[in-house]
Amino acid sequence: MPITRAVIQLKALEIVKELNIPPTEFKSSFGWCRRMMRRNGLSLRRRTSLAQRLPSDFREKLLSYQRYVIKLRKKHSYPLDQMGNADQTPVFFDMPTSVTVHKKGNKSVIVRSTGNENSRVTLMLACLADGTKFPPYLILKRKTVP
Incomplete structure (x- = not known):
């Protein structure tokens, strides 16, 4: 699973509670997280992918x-x-974040997931030219015909 700075900060607060350290003595701040990552040779790493380019x-x-x-x-x-626009977009059940905390210098970063990154529903959004927005329309996949 991807590890974010927020996850590290929450885990630090859990450990502090387990060790019975008063909350006034330790605050899991952004600065603490940044320094802890630097001390342990960790950095934010981005999952790489190819992006579609718009035509010239x-x-x-x-x-x-x-x-x-x-x-x-x-x-x-x-x-x-009487003029409208609609578009469909996929919503995946498992959307792993593209950033995780990992050791500095590693060439590849593997992010584990639940295996449902290809399972999705389709969301349709629509509006009219006068500013009216329609409620989102969810399209579910079905394997059998009713």
Whole structure:
């Protein structure tokens, strides 16, 4: 499982409680965590991945599309409450963080997960041009046909 600074700070507070150290004597602060990591040769490491790049003419295509929509709206007098936009995005059951605390100098960082990083539902978000937002619509996968 990924280890974050917040997890380290919470674990330190648990240990302090087990050792019966008064809370006034030890505070698991951000500065304490940073110094402890430095003393023990730990650093924040980022999981690497490839990102999709936008096309070089993305800005021109976007402006062209906006002009096209505005021209259609003026031509046909579409009211704003009749124009909408919707998009779907996956929501994964196991979304391991991309940052973990690990020894300095290691070339690879392995992050364990529950094995459900490919299990997901689909969330659809929609709104109208007049600012109306629709409730989120959740789409669940089903193996058998009802």
